[in-house]
Amino acid sequence: MTSTMIRTSGLTRHFTVKKRTVEAVRGLDLTVDEGELVALLGPNGAGKSTTLRMLTTLLRPTSGTAEVAGRDVTRDPRGVRARIGYIGQGNGAGHSQRARDELLSQGRAYGMTVAAARARADELVGSLDLGAVADRVVSSLSGGQRRRLDIAMGLIHAPELLFLDEPSTGLDPQNRANLAEHVRRLRAEQGTTMVLTTHYLEEADQLAERVVVIDHGRVIADDTPARLKAAHAGDRITLEFDHEQEAERAEARALGIAEGAQTERTGTRLEIRIDGGARLTPKLLRGFDEAHIPVASVEVARPTLDDVFLNLTGRSLREESAGAGTQERAA
Amino acid sequence: MTTFATDTATVFSRELRPVLRDPFSVIFSMLQPLLFLALFAPLLPDTDGGSALQWFVPGIVVMSCLFGTSATGSNLLFEIQTGSHERMLVSPLSRPALIVGRALKEIVPMFAQAVLIVLVTIPFGFELHVGGALVALAILALFCVGLGSLSYTLALAARNTEWMFWAVQQTLLFPLLLLAGILLPIDEAPEWLRVASHLNPLTYVVDAERALFNGELVSATVGYGLLAAAAVGVLGLWIGTKAIRRASA
Numbered sequence: 001m002t003s004t005m006i007r008t009s010g011l012t013r014h015f016t017v018k019k020r021t022v023e024a025v026r027g028l029d030l031t032v033d034e035g036e037l038v039a040l041l042g043p044n045g046a047g048k049s050t051t052l053r054m055l056t057t058l059l060r061p062t063s064g065t066a067e068v069a070g071r072d073v074t075r076d077p078r079g080v081r082a083r084i085g086y087i088g089q090g091n092g093a094g095h096s097q098r099a100r101d102e103l104l105s106q107g108r109a110y111g112m113t114v115a116a117a118r119a120r121a122d123e124l125v126g127s128l129d130l131g132a133v134a135d136r137v138v139s140s141l142s143g144g145q146r147r148r149l150d151i152a153m154g155l156i157h158a159p160e161l162l163f164l165d166e167p168s169t170g171l172d173p174q175n176r177a178n179l180a181e182h183v184r185r186l187r188a189e190q191g192t193t194m195v196l197t198t199h200y201l202e203e204a205d206q207l208a209e210r211v212v213v214i215d216h217g218r219v220i221a222d223d224t225p226a227r228l229k230a231a232h233a234g235d236r237i238t239l240e241f242d243h244e245q246e247a248e249r250a251e252a253r254a255l256g257i258a259e260g261a262q263t264e265r266t267g268t269r270l271e272i273r274i275d276g277g278a279r280l281t282p283k284l285l286r287g288f289d290e291a292h293i294p295v296a297s298v299e300v301a302r303p304t305l306d307d308v309f310l311n312l313t314g315r316s317l318r319e320e321s322a323g324a325g326t327q328e329r330a331a
Numbered sequence: 332m333t334t335f336a337t338d339t340a341t342v343f344s345r346e347l348r349p350v351l352r353d354p355f356s357v358i359f360s361m362l363q364p365l366l367f368l369a370l371f372a373p374l375l376p377d378t379d380g381g382s383a384l385q386w387f388v389p390g391i392v393v394m395s396c397l398f399g400t401s402a403t404g405s406n407l408l409f410e411i412q413t414g415s416h417e418r419m420l421v422s423p424l425s426r427p428a429l430i431v432g433r434a435l436k437e438i439v440p441m442f443a444q445a446v447l448i449v450l451v452t453i454p455f456g457f458e459l460h461v462g463g464a465l466v467a468l469a470i471l472a473l474f475c476v477g478l479g480s481l482s483y484t485l486a487l488a489a490r491n492t493e494w495m496f497w498a499v500q501q502t503l504l505f506p507l508l509l510l511a512g513i514l515l516p517i518d519e520a521p522e523w524l525r526v527a528s529h530l531n532p533l534t535y536v537v538d539a540e541r542a543l544f545n546g547e548l549v550s551a552t553v554g555y556g557l558l559a560a561a562a563v564g565v566l567g568l569w570i571g572t573k574a575i576r577r578a579s580a
């Protein structure tokens with residue numbers, strides 16, 4: 001039997017900045033069942049952190065309700081806190097503390113006995129490969145080591161529900177892979193329900209079984225990565241020609257062969273978006289051949305979540321996250 | 332299940348641990364008071380009560396607590412910026428315990444510094460009255476906890492503007508210090524200065540410390556000092572508790 005871990009209804013949060021109202025989250029309705037692994041995906045400023053901060057009792061909703069682990073976030077914040085784990089955007093460990101000391105006091109904060117906290121800390125130090133640095137001062141740890149310590153602290157009390165805000169920010173590819181591995185294992189071995197936010201498409205794609213796409217404080221799509229792609233983005237066939245007018249003729253021909261295709265031509269390049277593009281490509285190439293249009297090169301790409309986002313919003317997530325880096329706040 | 336008391340103990344021992352692991356940090360923060368001691372004490376004339384140190388040392392003990400404790404909010408400020416304060420806010424720790432535990436920890440470095448100052452000055456003629464000194468430190472502890480809590484309140488209010496924290500702390504620290512007559516007596520100061528001094532709760536604490544360190548256990552001066560310190564303690568904790576409740580709303 002599965003039960004509901006998170007249920008929000010009309011969850012809304014406004015901020016007032018210099019007399020202007022920022023609607024960070026607008027009427028969010030979200031249900032997450034026990035054992036789910038959900039990624040909130042959206043560009044910087046979409047409202048992902050604000051959502052997480054409301055769900056973890058750090059921020060009071062402006063309106064709407066949220067029940068987390070069976071408790072209402074406004075009426076019983078302490079009940080919620082005792083049942084969840086949270087790994088925030090920043091670093092959770094105090095810089096003048098030793099790593100293991102922080103794990104212990106984190107355990108104590110969740111009501112564990114000293115002995116239990118110590119045993120659990122040893123376990124996590126082992127599984128997160130922190131053995132070499134556990135007795136060092138946090139300020140001497142590398143970014144990746146600190147992030148792993150954050151994860152260990154978030155897991156100390158083995159919460160049934162874990163929130164991770166941009167967990168892989170600042171990690172190198174190897175540590176990112178480690179993190180993904182850890183998240184998967186946690187899900188498989190403990191059945192922990194997890195909600196993570198990310199603006200990395202690959203991360204959402206590879207890690208989550210369910211992706212909630214958020215833009216301007218609203219949910220604009222919510223499904224498995226595969227179904228999102230199937231519903232919102234076709235394969236992308238990119239053809240190169242030697243001459244512009246060949247590309248032009250090819251476009252007309254392609255529209256005749258592939259019904260419902262979307263095409264876009266720039267110079268000698270022709271881009272065709274259509275479902276089942278891989279299967280269609282040989283047929284297209286035969287058609288061009290018959291019409292004596294020589295093709296210089298062809299490439300078929302499976303759709304990405306970026307294509308989904310582009311389709312839904314008309315904007316690319318990739319450009320936004322590259323450009324909006326400075327807007328990101330620790331808040 | 333945790334209670335306010337266990338939560339306070341958790342926060343207290345977390346704050347204390349770096350101090351115990353690196354006791355040198357306590358000495359570092361008292362370099363300035365020790366410098367004042369070395370440079371000022373020789374300038375003061377000996378009184379009929381004995382060495383000038385008898386008057387000066389209790390003031391330096393208070394000053395050393397004042398310097399360390401008023402700056403302690405900067406630790407919280409840093410933890411607000413890095414995210415470790417947020418991590419504690421998500422835990423079920425009681426909100427007041429987050430401030431009270433931190434403020435109580437201030438007693439430990441204060442006590443260590445006082446012992447050090449006394450030990451250093453005894454060879455130079457400072458006469459120690461153990462009973463009085465212990466009561467003096469108990470009273471100072473009350474003041475310290477209140478001041479620490481206020482410093483944390485300032486950190487919560489300053490949030491992302493670190494310069495604001497230091498501007499307010501520095502602006503308040505020195506007038507408070509001078510008006511309490513820690514470095515120079517204010518008995519012969521102009522009228523307005525003396526009035527200002529009487530409005531400063533620290534004045535009563537300093538006077539009581541002097542009386543107690545000189546072995547004078549029961550007197551009106553000690554009573555007023557106790558009252559002032561307790562008032563700062565209670566008021567500081569009350570304001571700090573309100574501030575952290577509001578900050579996490």
Ligand SMILES: Nc1ncnc2c1ncn2[C@@H]1O[C@H](COP(=O)(O)OP(=O)(O)O)[C@@H](O)[C@H]1O
Pocket residue numbers: 015016017022023024042043044045046047048049050051328329331
């Ligand atoms: N404490 C705050 N005060 C004012 N505005 C805020 C605050 N936190 C977030 N915002 C604003 O709310 C919007 C959503 O921010 P956030 O939830 O951090 O986005 P994300 O995590 O998706 O990048 C942004 O416009 C951001 O500037």
Ligand SMILES: [Mg+2]
Pocket residue numbers: 048049050089166
């Ligand atoms: Mg964010």
